[in-house]
Amino acid sequence: MSHIVTPFEHEVEVRYGETDQMGVVYHANYLLYFEEGRTKMMAALGLPYAEVERRGCALAVRKAALRYRSPARYGETLVVRTWIEKLGGASVLFQYEIVRKDSRERVAEGTTELACVDLRSPSRPVCMVPEDLREALRSALPPA
Amino acid sequence: MSHIVTPFEHEVEVRYGETDQMGVVYHANYLLYFEEGRTKMMAALGLPYAEVERRGCALAVRKAALRYRSPARYGETLVVRTWIEKLGGASVLFQYEIVRKDSRERVAEGTTELACVDLRSPSRPVCMVPEDLREALRSALPPA
Amino acid sequence: MSHIVTPFEHEVEVRYGETDQMGVVYHANYLLYFEEGRTKMMAALGLPYAEVERRGCALAVRKAALRYRSPARYGETLVVRTWIEKLGGASVLFQYEIVRKDSRERVAEGTTELACVDLRSPSRPVCMVPEDLREALRSALPPA
Amino acid sequence: MSHIVTPFEHEVEVRYGETDQMGVVYHANYLLYFEEGRTKMMAALGLPYAEVERRGCALAVRKAALRYRSPARYGETLVVRTWIEKLGGASVLFQYEIVRKDSRERVAEGTTELACVDLRSPSRPVCMVPEDLREALRSALPPA
Numbered sequence: 001m002s003h004i005v006t007p008f009e010h011e012v013e014v015r016y017g018e019t020d021q022m023g024v025v026y027h028a029n030y031l032l033y034f035e036e037g038r039t040k041m042m043a044a045l046g047l048p049y050a051e052v053e054r055r056g057c058a059l060a061v062r063k064a065a066l067r068y069r070s071p072a073r074y075g076e077t078l079v080v081r082t083w084i085e086k087l088g089g090a091s092v093l094f095q096y097e098i099v100r101k102d103s104r105e106r107v108a109e110g111t112t113e114l115a116c117v118d119l120r121s122p123s124r125p126v127c128m129v130p131e132d133l134r135e136a137l138r139s140a141l142p143p144a
Numbered sequence: 145m146s147h148i149v150t151p152f153e154h155e156v157e158v159r160y161g162e163t164d165q166m167g168v169v170y171h172a173n174y175l176l177y178f179e180e181g182r183t184k185m186m187a188a189l190g191l192p193y194a195e196v197e198r199r200g201c202a203l204a205v206r207k208a209a210l211r212y213r214s215p216a217r218y219g220e221t222l223v224v225r226t227w228i229e230k231l232g233g234a235s236v237l238f239q240y241e242i243v244r245k246d247s248r249e250r251v252a253e254g255t256t257e258l259a260c261v262d263l264r265s266p267s268r269p270v271c272m273v274p275e276d277l278r279e280a281l282r283s284a285l286p287p288a
Numbered sequence: 289m290s291h292i293v294t295p296f297e298h299e300v301e302v303r304y305g306e307t308d309q310m311g312v313v314y315h316a317n318y319l320l321y322f323e324e325g326r327t328k329m330m331a332a333l334g335l336p337y338a339e340v341e342r343r344g345c346a347l348a349v350r351k352a353a354l355r356y357r358s359p360a361r362y363g364e365t366l367v368v369r370t371w372i373e374k375l376g377g378a379s380v381l382f383q384y385e386i387v388r389k390d391s392r393e394r395v396a397e398g399t400t401e402l403a404c405v406d407l408r409s410p411s412r413p414v415c416m417v418p419e420d421l422r423e424a425l426r427s428a429l430p431p432a
Numbered sequence: 433m434s435h436i437v438t439p440f441e442h443e444v445e446v447r448y449g450e451t452d453q454m455g456v457v458y459h460a461n462y463l464l465y466f467e468e469g470r471t472k473m474m475a476a477l478g479l480p481y482a483e484v485e486r487r488g489c490a491l492a493v494r495k496a497a498l499r500y501r502s503p504a505r506y507g508e509t510l511v512v513r514t515w516i517e518k519l520g521g522a523s524v525l526f527q528y529e530i531v532r533k534d535s536r537e538r539v540a541e542g543t544t545e546l547a548c549v550d551l552r553s554p555s556r557p558v559c560m561v562p563e564d565l566r567e568a569l570r571s572a573l574p575p576a
Binding site: 013015016017031032035036039040048049050051073074075 | 445447448449463464467468471472480481482483505506507
Binding site for chain 3: 157159160161175176179180183184192193194195217218219
């Protein structure tokens with residue numbers, strides 16, 4: 001199992017197509033940056049999310065909350081900071097903070113709660129987080 | 145001034161490009177459905193949002209919260225129900241509920257809090273909701 | 289089998305999130321409008337595309353070409369005109385024209401070539417267009 | 433002025449939200465990968481596109497063509513290869529090739545023709561490519 005430093009940080013460069021006519025990143029796109037944070041953190045933990053789905057388990061977003069602080073613009077490099085706030089029996093609460101790379105000014109923050117669902121059953125029922133996934137995610141919890 | 149029935153309802157047909165590899169609408173896209181609810185409701189109120197921006201005032205999303213209940217799929221027709229939960233001095237809280245057109249089953253719900261900002265000033269400071277906009281939005285408040 | 293008038297027309301209202309910082313519809317989004325044209329035309333032909341996929345056959349985009357004439361803006365209503373330019377053995381060539389609803393001014397035009405692929409085989413090989421689909425699509429060919 | 437090796441290469445990791453229910457990257461999203469190729473190439477050339485717009489000149493997409501060869505999936509790393517095929521008086525023709533990082537298998541290819549437009553005039557007329565931009569872009573032409 002891999003160890004990571006939390007919050008896990010990765011960089012995002014704002015794409016032109018992610019802006020809107022206000023000249024800033026369209027608010028829905030921060031959910032894509034959050035998702036990329038989860039993806040890259042899980043890869044760093046040694047358990048890529050694509051592999052999790054291949055094993056028959058998905059993490060489906062059940063709740064999301066976002067707070068926009070200062071609009072990001074095309075050409076800017078952002079740092080997405082991702083960690084796990086709570087690891088439940090059948091769900092995981094991810095937390096995110098996005099800052100400008102240069103000034104570390106806060107751009108946005110938020111949480112997403114994901115439920116573990118069983119892809120092998122057509123009705124996709126909620127299921128317990130598999131032990132190997134739980135083990136990997138535990139390393140992304142903040143120190144007690 | 146126009147009068148509308150609240151919640152204001154409009155229909156959305158899920159686009160193929162709005163789905164993801166889980167076979168359902170990608171979670172960020174509900175924010176686009178919410179936004180279309182605001183747009184269509186304001187047009188019905190007689191004050192199209194494009195006109196609001198032309199007059200120099202924007203409603204910028206400051207907070208968003210979403211709760212996903214039952215995934216929507218390509219080919220489905222959804223009904224977005226939009227209303228104003230709270231009309232503040234310099235902000236507006238919109239609330240949304242998305243249901244399947246056929247069964248009226250709940251798909252998702254959420255809120256977005258928008259701040260009124262002055263587009264005529266380069267720093268885009270928060271400003272009071274202009275009186276004509278306030279007047280129009282008042283009709284979308286739920287009956288007392 | 290249903291009959292339709294070709295080009296098949298449907299209306300699209302530009303969403304805020306579809307614009308970019310140039311203040312116009314981001315160029316990639318026209319492919320979503322084209323796709324909605326295909327979807328709505330096939331539904332009008334009595335064979336919804338979601339049903340086609342359920343039967344085990346997909347139309348996968350193999351080529352696309354776009355020509356941008358006059359930028360569309362948030363708040364505008366566009367008319368997407370869709371028809372079938374060529375119906376091959378294992379492929380379909382769709383053609384599109386997008387005009388402003390009011391002035392009928394040309395906004396964009398383009399084509400997409402779609403290959404029929406067999407979803408029941410994991411490698412998704414190209415296959416012949418099934419007869420019922422071919423029959424439905426034939427009605428969308430321009431008059432000889 | 434900076435010198436670059438052409439084609440200019442940069443890596444893209446497919447985001448979950450970029451896939452569709454076919455389990456592959458939605459076809460419109462390749463235009464975002466192309467655009468990121470232009471952006472990163474221009475930054476490498478020492479003239480970031482955000483800076484070009486600040487100086488009052490935009491490159492607006494006038495034509496696009498795409499050819500899809502092999503679908504990309506979530507979790508894959510792609511390499512976007514970008515170069516300038518033709519540098520006209522008032523337009524630039526960019527060409528792109530996307531390959532898998534591992535196998536170098538071709539995923540997609542295409543071109544976009546961009547017209548230079550004057551942002552300082554409200555009607556945004558086509559204008560000549562400014563000399564400093566022309567100079568920078570010349571380094572991205574393939575060797576004669």
